[in-house]
Amino acid sequence: MFDALSDRLESAWKKLRGQDKISQSNIQDALREVRRALLEADVNLQVVKDFISEVETKAQGAEVIAGVRPDQQFIKIVHDELVQVMGEENVPLAEVEGKTTVVLMAGLQGTGKTTATAKLALHLRKLNRSCLLVATDVYRPAAIDQLITLGKQIDVPVFEMGSDADPVEIARQGVERARAEGINTVIVDTAGRLQIDQDMMAELARIKSTIAPDETLLVVDSMTGQEAANLTRTFHDQIGITGAILTKMDGDSRGGAALSVRQISGAPIKFIGVGEKVEALQPFYPDRMASRILGMGDVLTLVEKAQEEIDLADAEKMQEKILSAKFDFTDFLKQLRLMKNMGSLGGIMKLIPGMGKLSDDQLKQGETQLKRCEAMINSMTMQERRDPDLLASSPSRRRRIASGSGYRESDVSKLVGDFQKMRSLMQQMGQGNFPGMPGMFGGGMGNPLAAGGNGPAPGWRGYPGGAAPAKKKKKEKKKKGFGTL
Known part of the structure; x- marks a missing residue:
């Protein structure tokens, strides 16, 4: 949904990068890209004309706020106008008190x-x-x-x-x-x-x-x-x-x-x-839809989806397990299934700011890794799920699980090793430490952008394009990806 429109609009923001301020001359190229993006999205011609006119008027009269780049301010103007066009606020379904x-x-x-x-x-x-x-x-x-x-x-x-x-x-x-x-x-x-x-x-x-x-x-x-x-x-x-x-x-x-x-x-x-x-x-x-169109994600909808699926008492128990390092494969499998109930991995990622640009290949790779994890956990006994240390010390158990799930012993060993590291790091985070976390799913799903080598996700500072990346040191060490479910 809106992928082509989002890509087109992102090219409009690039027209303003590196500019000191918004002016009549430098917004024309950006407006031209926005107009083209809306027409290609099959928006009504009169709506496009009115939209561009309003954005141009507001952009020219806008004072650039200190610390905010012109392209970011232009995105904010486009965002507000999108909300205006789509109706400003949600109109709930009528409910007549005291009657049907x-x-x-x-x-x-x-x-x-x-x-x-x-x-x-x-x-x-x-x-x-x-x-x-x-x-x-x-x-x-x-x-x-x-x-x-x-x-x-x-x-x-x-x-x-x-x-x-x-x-x-x-x-x-x-x-x-x-x-x-x-x-x-x-x-x-x-x-x-x-x-x-x-x-x-x-x-x-x-x-x-x-x-x-x-x-x-x-x-x-x-x-x-x-x-x-x-x-x-x-x-x-x-x-x-x-x-x-x-x-x-x-x-x-x-x-x-x-x-x-x-x-x-x-x-x-x-x-x-x-x-x-x-x-x-x-x-x-309208405001959430405008955020999705501009690649900012939709955290509120994601939270509402999670609230529908997650029981508060279960969440509190899970938190206690994580903080005490008692989080096991049974809990992990439960989290996988909860995420499935919330929708596809691609649908969830599009609601997370900066994650809407993941390629189909990366999302498919993530889906595949999740299925592999689930298959291997399903081949474990209940005792093995509750006590992952049993698998770490027993090659014969890992071979049996590999045979039962259709994967290699090395795949099972990697799952167990990554899970133990993740559990340890979760405990450290609960104590206020935030070390870099290894990728749970290999192939970049620990940090979903790692596989594509795309660096920081767009919109890191709230809008597509985000802030300019800091200059790298000559011998900067490669950071580990951050990631669990």
Whole structure:
């Protein structure tokens, strides 16, 4: 997501490096790169024109703060304008106190509307809101069955009357059922078409007037770029929507939809779909998205992901184990699996400031090393997992584990050796010492940038490009990579 846009914008910052201050002359090249980056990302042309005009005006009137380079200040101006374009702040889903909240889902076929309906229900369930799904798509084969299957997967009931009933009547009875049972939120999944037509709009209008929804959300495929914004505007003008859900944001989306929808349609983006799994729905925060686009990461989203997976009591126990050097392979395996639940390694790394520039090869190498570790740990006995020292002193045990996992004895020896060093260093860190830590996964995953030899990660000082690296001493010793999970 946004990789091409981020790369293009980074070339814009380079135009200002080495400059003493921002001026009319030296920002023109940078603005030209920003304009090109936005157009290649399929952002609406009028949005691009307005964006460049605002950035130019603000950049020329900006006073350069002492200690901040012109390129860093220009990035801050672009960041703030991106936030402005995307809506400034998150717009949460409505919740009507004391009565059932009704949400109407709309969209074309193929946008992931039915899946987004289930994702939204799961998201609300995590917020302790009870839900009922209503299946009114009687036209698409197996649409009702798909929603029922998803409902069972997330443990949310589905109201349906078969494929022969009138969609308006299904919606009406579904909402009445939810109100009668005191359900907090009812989500009505409607039929889509391959393109906008009058029959579709008329049916949507009838359903909307019948159930009077508190929210009307349009599900839009972000892969369609600026056309997503035009589609949102059309629905908004004809039906009246309260927000949009952008799906497939984890794919090859160039970013045009996210940057165009609010400005063109006037409707806020409320959620984004970031994967095929039913858990892969996130509230849309313009400031966080701007940070991701500019390669600054998104630590808040990473923390929220971790909070969903990590139990506070377990975290405290783990901390005690680490500080007392009792962290073992069982704990390590648990951490690996927790990280898997948070998403792919690539997805997690993109949320960490400076790590968004890791190459696909480096990420694949990291994924491979994690799988190797898991396979070798799974071949250990429970006693060996609890006491790694047994493996350090027993070649026969290491050979058995190597044979069981399909790797070499030297691989097992390296895992055990690195684990013992890591455990020792964790204890020292708990005592206030911060020595350099060896790479746990070889091949650069200890320091994810080590394999590529790229040096300090971009954005080390908060923005892409960061501060200029310090001059190296003539005989500077090579530092060890810092890294554990």
